[in-house]
Amino acid sequence: MMKITVIHGQSHEGSTCMVARELANKVGGEIREFFLPRDFNRSCLGCYTCFKNDLSDCPHYKELEPLVTAILDCDLLILESPVYVLSLIHI
Numbered sequence: 001m002m003k004i005t006v007i008h009g010q011s012h013e014g015s016t017c018m019v020a021r022e023l024a025n026k027v028g029g030e031i032r033e034f035f036l037p038r039d040f041n042r043s044c045l046g047c048y049t050c051f052k053n054d055l056s057d058c059p060h061y062k063e064l065e066p067l068v069t070a071i072l073d074c075d076l077l078i079l080e081s082p083v084y085v086l087s088l089i090h091i
């Protein structure tokens with residue numbers, strides 16, 4: 001079965017989320033969804049540990065691990081985010 005991971009660039013379920021879900025459902029398969037920042041709210045520290053050493057040594061790895069696993073595991077990765085310039089009300 002096709003494994004699909006959707007990373008939503010917002011934590012609300014608006015039109016962007018619906019479009020991504022529609023696409024994932026049309027492709028069909030096992031769908032896993034993550035909402036940012038709800039499911040992962042850390043910023044990269046720029047320490048390069050993931051490059052120099054190993055991703056599992058990332059200071060945020062405990063929180064990051066579910067996303068990383070779902071990304072590496074999937075056949076199709078869908079990234080989406082609405083465009084917000086003036087208002088962050090819906091984050």
Ligand SMILES: Cc1cc2nc3c(=O)[nH]c(=O)nc-3n(C[C@H](O)[C@H](O)[C@H](O)COP(=O)(O)O)c2cc1C
Nearest residue numbers: 012013014015016017082083084085086087088090
């Ligand atoms: C350049 C640009 C800037 C936008 N800025 C905002 C904004 O600041 N606030 C807002 O509510 N919508 C803004 N929009 C409209 C949203 O992107 C649009 O309504 C989108 O469908 C919202 O997606 P959502 O339903 O997933 O939140 C902007 C659109 C564009 C193209």
